[in-house]
Amino acid sequence: xxxxxxxxxxxxxxxxxxxxxxxxxxxxxxxxxxxxxxxxxxxxxxxxxxxxxxxxxxxxxxxxxxxxxxxxxxxxxxxxxxxxxxxxxxxxxxxxxxxxxxxxxxxxxxxxxxxxxxxxxxxxxxxxxxxxxxxxxxxxxxxxxxxxxxxxxxxxxxxxxxxxxxxxxxxxxxxxxxxxxxxxxxxxxxxxxxxxxxxxxxxxxxxxxxxxxxxxxxxxxxxxxxxxxxxxxxxxxxxxxxxxxxxxxxxxxxxxxxxxxxxxxxxxxxxxxxxxxxxxxxxxxxxxxxxxxxxxxxxxxxxxxxxxxxxxxxxxxxxxxxxxxxxxxxxxxxxxxxxxxxxxxxxxxxxxxxxxxxxxxxxxxxxxxxxxxxxxxxxxxxxxxxxxxxxxxxxxxxxxxxxxxxxxxxxxxxxxxxxxxxxxxxxxxxxxxxxxxxxxxxxxxxxxxxxxxxxxxxxxxxxxxxxxxxxxxxxxxxxxxxxxxxxxxxxxxxxxxxxxxxxxxxxxxxxxxxxxxxxxxxxxxxxxxxxxxxxxxxxxxxxxxxxxxxxxxxxxxxxxxxxxxxxxxxxxxxxxxxxxxxxxxxxxxxxxxxxxxxxxxxxxxxxxxxxxxxxxxxxxxxxxxxxxxxxxxxxxxxxxxxxxxxxxxxxxxxxxxxxxxxxxxxxxxxxxxxxxxxxxxxxxxxxxxxxxxxxxxxxxxxxxxxxxxxxxxxxxxxxxxxxxxxxxxxxxxxxxxxxxxxxxxxxxxxxxxxxxxxxxxxxxxxxxxxxxxxxxxxxxxxxxxxxxxxxxxxxxxxxxxxxxxxxxxxxxxxxxx
Numbered sequence: 001x002x003x004x005x006x007x008x009x010x011x012x013x014x015x016x017x018x019x020x021x022x023x024x025x026x027x028x029x030x031x032x033x034x035x036x037x038x039x040x041x042x043x044x045x046x047x048x049x050x051x052x053x054x055x056x057x058x059x060x061x062x063x064x065x066x067x068x069x070x071x072x073x074x075x076x077x078x079x080x081x082x083x084x085x086x087x088x089x090x091x092x093x094x095x096x097x098x099x100x101x102x103x104x105x106x107x108x109x110x111x112x113x114x115x116x117x118x119x120x121x122x123x124x125x126x127x128x129x130x131x132x133x134x135x136x137x138x139x140x141x142x143x144x145x146x147x148x149x150x151x152x153x154x155x156x157x158x159x160x161x162x163x164x165x166x167x168x169x170x171x172x173x174x175x176x177x178x179x180x181x182x183x184x185x186x187x188x189x190x191x192x193x194x195x196x197x198x199x200x201x202x203x204x205x206x207x208x209x210x211x212x213x214x215x216x217x218x219x220x221x222x223x224x225x226x227x228x229x230x231x232x233x234x235x236x237x238x239x240x241x242x243x244x245x246x247x248x249x250x251x252x253x254x255x256x257x258x259x260x261x262x263x264x265x266x267x268x269x270x271x272x273x274x275x276x277x278x279x280x281x282x283x284x285x286x287x288x289x290x291x292x293x294x295x296x297x298x299x300x301x302x303x304x305x306x307x308x309x310x311x312x313x314x315x316x317x318x319x320x321x322x323x324x325x326x327x328x329x330x331x332x333x334x335x336x337x338x339x340x341x342x343x344x345x346x347x348x349x350x351x352x353x354x355x356x357x358x359x360x361x362x363x364x365x366x367x368x369x370x371x372x373x374x375x376x377x378x379x380x381x382x383x384x385x386x387x388x389x390x391x392x393x394x395x396x397x398x399x400x401x402x403x404x405x406x407x408x409x410x411x412x413x414x415x416x417x418x419x420x421x422x423x424x425x426x427x428x429x430x431x432x433x434x435x436x437x438x439x440x441x442x443x444x445x446x447x448x449x450x451x452x453x454x455x456x457x458x459x460x461x462x463x464x465x466x467x468x469x470x471x472x473x474x475x476x477x478x479x480x481x482x483x484x485x486x487x488x489x490x491x492x493x494x495x496x497x498x499x500x501x502x503x504x505x506x507x508x509x510x511x512x513x514x515x516x517x518x519x520x521x522x523x524x525x526x527x528x529x530x531x532x533x534x535x536x537x538x539x540x541x542x543x544x545x546x547x548x549x550x551x552x553x554x555x556x557x558x559x560x561x562x563x564x565x566x567x568x569x570x571x572x573x574x575x576x577x578x579x580x581x582x583x584x585x586x587x588x589x590x591x592x593x594x595x596x597x598x599x600x601x602x603x604x605x606x607x608x609x610x611x612x613x614x615x616x617x618x619x620x621x622x623x624x625x626x627x628x629x630x631x632x633x634x635x636x637x638x639x640x641x642x643x644x645x646x647x648x649x650x651x652x653x654x655x656x657x658x659x660x661x662x663x664x665x666x667x668x669x670x671x672x673x674x675x676x677x678x679x680x681x682x683x684x685x686x687x688x689x690x691x692x693x694x695x696x697x698x699x700x701x702x703x704x705x706x707x708x709x710x711x712x713x714x715x716x717x718x719x720x721x722x723x724x725x726x727x728x729x730x731x732x733x734x735x736x737x738x739x740x741x742x743x744x745x746x747x748x749x750x751x752x753x754x755x756x757x758x759x760x761x762x763x764x765x766x767x768x769x770x771x772x773x774x775x776x777x778x779x780x781x782x783x784x785x786x787x788x789x790x791x792x793x794x795x796x797x798x799x800x801x802x803x804x805x806x807x808x809x810x811x812x813x814x815x816x817x
Contacts, residue, residue, distance in 0.1 A: 344389040345595040352697040364658040364672035370610035371395035377612040393654035393767035402756040404438035414632040423750040426777030431687040442677040449546040450486040455534040457554035459494040463521035467588040474617035481625040493530025503541040556593030572604035582606040627676035633728040635672040645716040759791035781811035
């Protein structure tokens, strides 16, 4: 950002006649060649003249008897002062007051530069009060290294504020001071749209004298509003974050915002209530350069080029990467640069398919769990229902641990498979088949050496307590789970990528933690460059027969350099074939590119989780460390062949974006999902038995003219319901191994199914309710709560109890009993 011309103190000195002869001559020569200086001087003179006229117009107060006695009896006073010096309205005082006021106004125009330098401190202090144990971890790391640098300075990387840092957070008299030691005046959840508009406009308009209208509202003249907007709203919302107004209550000002194309006008009321004059929560967020017009006045079809430039600066200042509200409800629509909105791939639910026409169902396994964490974030933090495309049922089901038996130590395959068929609780007469896989369990002492690269997003969009501070906290948790011989490197990226810490052995843990502590957020997001540098670092320290993995922590807001999902997918796919895998951890909502992160994690032979709080970070990075880091089988595919004599039609619940063509099952060049150590995978099929009516299935096609339909084989009379086939590759292999097993329906009632089957069914039913699925049958959320409560079992980490609370919360939001 270029330095503001108003930072030049010579402007004020020149206008007030304080420059000596030589300085004045030199400055005037510079003014002749710099139009911007000339404009600034003219504006300063105009402002000084207006202030002088204002004070000159003030009437002299009448000299009443009491004041006359005070002036005539100075000898009785404790100290003798001259009558002239006691006059508050003396010409000398007015001149000095005019000069001081002009200086303060010019100083106010410099505030954005000053505020820019301390906003990171405010965010660091706020995050220290919301991130729980993070602050203590930071202090411990600093003490271990003999450092005593304040956290506020660490948040600024190379720029500390020194002794003046505390003064920036002084609390005004008569106000309370939060526990964190500062007053956070940034965006808050209950007023999510207030930050982006008009923070300083209120301040400036308070100095004008609005005309009263008969409707009880104050309407400003169009010229006053336009001038105020151009001069005051150019200060960014971020730059005024730390200001608090103490003005007395005054009338509201109503005006309108309209986009620069002459449409979409909306009334916005700014209040002179001493609270920074924010717009109502119904005010729309603008995605085009705005101009301002008085309420009730017609929209101008065109604006001057100068006005358009200033309006564009206003828009950019209001949508800075760090100006959005990290605690507001997640939103779908973009609000400008750095606030693109949450992005999810569309999901079209799997339909019922007739076995006579589609006897094979083929899909890739999925151990991702991000969708469940996002749903929880929507419901519990944002107090809102998730959008349907954010609900991936397979990820919600696979979020939970189940008591599936792992393979024996001498088993030929790295996972064990189990199936069960029971009654479908939401559709009478239908059956429900569960396919369960359990990966081989590996102890920490048995884990191969790890070569890890932490790839951390430090761009401006990560400047929120539930983003970068939570990233740092989570990575410190992970470091504690590593062996001393493991290695960690730290790569960060914002506008460009950099190597913060080259590959370092974990036995030097304090060095790693200190590097994490000193990270701060700011700038744009060149994620593509960061990924490239991270992979290069991993290759430089590659460990044969070890775990070589990049762990990406981001909100997915890649906006500089390589940003296309297709480009990123090709990059990570190429690196995964060379033996460096990718794990993706998503953070924060409101600007989260879920669609891109899910795709690159899949092509990177890794997993994808969403970290919404400290508890989730502990689950993924502590309790499931080996599963997150160590892949035991890659390109795992499942193909189910249904027996036409037993099954009329079927529907796979979830896995919509994991479906494969039937030919892909035997094609080793086709990518599929991975299973980590100890991971469990669950897939559910709703089955319509042969002979049962199914109105949901697609209509039958006409009989073929040139060939006959397939005839059932002898195996169709075996009593088998279906055959499940699996293919997988060893982590370092290129050829797959096939295994298959038979499934029989023993007519088990749902009430007699094991607790894991019933709980997984409840989670799937919950997902269908959130998606408003046409296949949810006669179940409601009360049925979900009832079944989940009964099937909680040994809930060691109380995750199943938490699920019950989520279902109750969703029921409350949806208005169900």
